[in-house]
Amino acid sequence: MGKKFLLEHVNVPGIETLPVYQSKGGYASVEKAIKTMTPEQLIEEVKFSDLRGRGGAGFPTGLKWSFMDKKSEKPRYLVVNADESEPGTFKDRYLMEKLPHILIEGMIVSCFALGSKTGYIYIRGEYMYIVRILEKAIDEAYKAGFLGKNILGTDFSCDIYVHPGAGAYICGEETALLESLEGKRGNPRLKPPFPAIAGLYACPTVVNNVESIAAIPTIVNITADKYNDVGIGKSAGTKLISASGHINKPGIYEIELGLPVEEFIYSDEYCGGIWKGRKLKAVVAGGSSVPILPANLILKTAKGESRLMTYESLADGGFVSGTMLGSGGFIVMDETACIVRNLWTFARFYHHESCGQCSPCREGTGWMEKVLHRIEHGHGHMEDIDLLVSVAKKIEGNTICPLGDAAAWPVASAIRHFREEFEYHVKYPEKVKDPKHFEKEPFVSESLLMNA
Amino acid sequence: MAKVTIDGIEVEVPDGTTILNAARKIGGELVPPAMCYYTSLKDSGGKCRVCLVKVAQGSTKDPRPMPKLVASCRTPVMDGMVVQSKSSAEVLEARKAVVEFLLINHPLDCPICDQAGECDLQNLAYEHGAAATRYEEDRRTFEKIDIGDKIKLHMTRCILCYRCTFVADQLTNDRVHGVLSRGDKSEISTYIHKAVDNDFSGNMIDVCPVGALTDKTFRFKSRVWFTNPVDAHRNCTKCSGKVILWKKGDDILRVSARKDKYGEVTEYICNECRFEHKTVSDWTTEGPRHVEHNSVISQNHYERTDLLKLKKEIERQIEFEKGAHLPPEPSPKLHE
Numbered sequence A: 001m002g003k004k005f006l007l008e009h010v011n012v013p014g015i016e017t018l019p020v021y022q023s024k025g026g027y028a029s030v031e032k033a034i035k036t037m038t039p040e041q042l043i044e045e046v047k048f049s050d051l052r053g054r055g056g057a058g059f060p061t062g063l064k065w066s067f068m069d070k071k072s073e074k075p076r077y078l079v080v081n082a083d084e085s086e087p088g089t090f091k092d093r094y095l096m097e098k099l100p101h102i103l104i105e106g107m108i109v110s111c112f113a114l115g116s117k118t119g120y121i122y123i124r125g126e127y128m129y130i131v132r133i134l135e136k137a138i139d140e141a142y143k144a145g146f147l148g149k150n151i152l153g154t155d156f157s158c159d160i161y162v163h164p165g166a167g168a169y170i171c172g173e174e175t176a177l178l179e180s181l182e183g184k185r186g187n188p189r190l191k192p193p194f195p196a197i198a199g200l201y202a203c204p205t206v207v208n209n210v211e212s213i214a215a216i217p218t219i220v221n222i223t224a225d226k227y228n229d230v231g232i233g234k235s236a237g238t239k240l241i242s243a244s245g246h247i248n249k250p251g252i253y254e255i256e257l258g259l260p261v262e263e264f265i266y267s268d269e270y271c272g273g274i275w276k277g278r279k280l281k282a283v284v285a286g287g288s289s290v291p292i293l294p295a296n297l298i299l300k301t302a303k304g305e306s307r308l309m310t311y312e313s314l315a316d317g318g319f320v321s322g323t324m325l326g327s328g329g330f331i332v333m334d335e336t337a338c339i340v341r342n343l344w345t346f347a348r349f350y351h352h353e354s355c356g357q358c359s360p361c362r363e364g365t366g367w368m369e370k371v372l373h374r375i376e377h378g379h380g381h382m383e384d385i386d387l388l389v390s391v392a393k394k395i396e397g398n399t400i401c402p403l404g405d406a407a408a409w410p411v412a413s414a415i416r417h418f419r420e421e422f423e424y425h426v427k428y429p430e431k432v433k434d435p436k437h438f439e440k441e442p443f444v445s446e447s448l449l450m451n452a
Numbered sequence B: 001m002a003k004v005t006i007d008g009i010e011v012e013v014p015d016g017t018t019i020l021n022a023a024r025k026i027g028g029e030l031v032p033p034a035m036c037y038y039t040s041l042k043d044s045g046g047k048c049r050v051c052l053v054k055v056a057q058g059s060t061k062d063p064r065p066m067p068k069l070v071a072s073c074r075t076p077v078m079d080g081m082v083v084q085s086k087s088s089a090e091v092l093e094a095r096k097a098v099v100e101f102l103l104i105n106h107p108l109d110c111p112i113c114d115q116a117g118e119c120d121l122q123n124l125a126y127e128h129g130a131a132a133t134r135y136e137e138d139r140r141t142f143e144k145i146d147i148g149d150k151i152k153l154h155m156t157r158c159i160l161c162y163r164c165t166f167v168a169d170q171l172t173n174d175r176v177h178g179v180l181s182r183g184d185k186s187e188i189s190t191y192i193h194k195a196v197d198n199d200f201s202g203n204m205i206d207v208c209p210v211g212a213l214t215d216k217t218f219r220f221k222s223r224v225w226f227t228n229p230v231d232a233h234r235n236c237t238k239c240s241g242k243v244i245l246w247k248k249g250d251d252i253l254r255v256s257a258r259k260d261k262y263g264e265v266t267e268y269i270c271n272e273c274r275f276e277h278k279t280v281s282d283w284t285t286e287g288p289r290h291v292e293h294n295s296v297i298s299q300n301h302y303e304r305t306d307l308l309k310l311k312k313e314i315e316r317q318i319e320f321e322k323g324a325h326l327p328p329e330p331s332p333k334l335h336e
């Protein structure tokens, strides 16, 4: 059994209430942090823990905190990103639903470290029932003196507000989120300036994912030293993985970073292997935005080393033969899955969610979706495959925010690794007109057939 | 002050100047095109991505190159920065890509569009685009709407540069239009038709780089290159009253604000000057308008560019006769 920092007590009845949460050691880190540590010490501690952002980009959290403009006279803000809309990612939902207090505890300590008196939780509108859970927990925390004026008798005061979004994926991008929180249209801002200098209401702001903030109490309680004992190298601590797709046990798993991918997929402690006794075909390891990898490359790197669930190992091979840990949305596909159909679904999502501000993403995402739709439905031409690669390349790197890249990478990687499957769709339009084509007759590449 | 080098040419500009404006200070072919940035409109720019440049060296202090191409209209210069614009194949490729993206959903109805001949998208496509399209899908369409009693919106032609929304925000008291929906379904719109009604709304027509916002008093009257632009002014209590009259014979077909060579309005004008004064006696004429903005209208009939070219060539030959070496050929674009 791996170490559990976040989900250790998740099955304790009543853990969403303050008394039960406290009976399991909850809120100890608030006491420790604000009574015995300085904000600078806390930031150093988080830096030293090697905690990296759990929202997708994996940026070192302590470093981000240290960028906060210290000279500014303006108020500072902590904003928790609970917009969680990446297809395949559903861990923050579980965490907030089951353990609302761990997030609030983390926010109080983080606000103290950042010199902020106000924290916001920007949560996706579809999670309305969680808004209620969080507000109930916040109420409890106010009553117990963990929030409000003079927390635990010190001169530190802090308020937390929950703000639901209105259902746009783009509002998970941190600057679009801030625009939306300010009550404007959720268009990403041009950077620089970064939020640490000019964020919410042009004040210094830190935006962190729910899971990143929920890791803070553990770091304070057990010390950074013990926290980064778990994991490998610069991938420290534990990570929540949302496992979905053709596996026996889909769900949320807390893993120690460094777990071999093979063990994660096949061991009974985690995904429990591929369902219906089928074979593994491909995995999207970090949410819909990261490159897809075929079975051989997800289990082993191109160098033949066993692939591990770490930021570095998953990225080994760059975009040629690697992928990214991203937000930990682990989507598994068995031999009956159609890569083209899956990619079309992703493309449809990005087309629908582009904010439309910059031309490459606004126009390119729609173009890719339409071409993929044609190929999947048996109306494609061979040239379309290279056209897709070309369009993806022209979006990548040329946009305001990373949504453009997120739309381009899956296309580029799917064609890189599964080109023959695209060609099959063009060659056999009659066969692919049935949406369940590969369920009836799994795709086998022609090169494999020839070798057999 | 900061020293920057763009395509090998050094220029010194005040701190905080954008790369685009530093390039405009040098002038010529290295100036990146711009479809959304507008100097006088705060917060404009960064959206169309056509002004992308490569920063080969960040600054003297931190010489690292920037990892991605940057939007020159919103990136400030640093002392010692080295920028590649026209000299980088990567930049030209990216600009070409943006043009392709801007055109896939564009109706290409230039033959019936009032903007033809003075359209930034036409010029851009001419200079950076490909002759054929790779797009075979349906183009998105919208209904034409009247957003004010003098302004028609053809949303199909809009490139979502947001300039008109900045005009409404910054020049008028009330913005009643904006961007609805998202992605390629985004549209410029008012909730209520003909809602745009204020003294400076007409400037939205001038800042629009394409034919999305057109002057209803001029629609379908004439191709711009058959009109004769003259500078004129009148005493106006609301604005400077300095305009261009677009005439055919003694008829004033259209009144617009004056623009600089990058197509940017130099002084915004009020709706009264623009829409209400279409008789010659209302105006004091200053003389023919030299349209510097690189476009079909600069090739118009009253200014014989072929003669100008000939004159320049003769001057060049005379220089040579005087014993000096042959001066460089004049740039084919006379007005740059």
Ligand SMILES: Cc1cc2nc3c(=O)[nH]c(=O)nc-3n(C[C@H](O)[C@H](O)[C@H](O)COP(=O)(O)O)c2cc1C
Pocket (backbone or CB within 6 Å): A052, A053, A054, A055, A056, A057, A058, A059, A061, A081, A082, A083, A084, A085, A086, A169, A170, A171, A172, A173, A174, A175, A207, A208, A209, A210, A212, A213, A401, A402, A403, A406
């Ligand atoms: C299109 C887009 C959507 C995003 N959605 C989310 C999201 O739902 N939740 C999240 O935590 N981060 C999301 N991010 C990443 C955030 O911009 C930001 O990097 C993150 O919240 C930082 O937190 P972290 O450092 O704790 O990971 C998204 C980024 C992009 C470009």
Ligand code: SF4
Pocket (backbone or CB within 6 Å): A170, A187, A188, A353, A354, A355, A356, A357, A358, A359, A361, A362, A399, A400, A401, A402, A403, A404, A405
């Ligand atoms: S990349 Fe897409 S989502 Fe991001 S700013 Fe541009 S249009 Fe909007």
Ligand code: SF4
Pocket (backbone or CB within 6 Å): B157, B158, B159, B160, B161, B162, B163, B164, B165, B188, B204, B207, B208, B209, B210, B212, B213
């Ligand atoms: S209508 Fe014209 S000015 Fe307004 S956003 Fe569209 S292209 Fe720009």
Ligand code: FES
Pocket (backbone or CB within 6 Å): B033, B034, B035, B036, B037, B045, B046, B047, B048, B049, B050, B051, B052, B071, B072, B073, B074
């Ligand atoms: S002019 Fe710079 S992005 Fe449009």
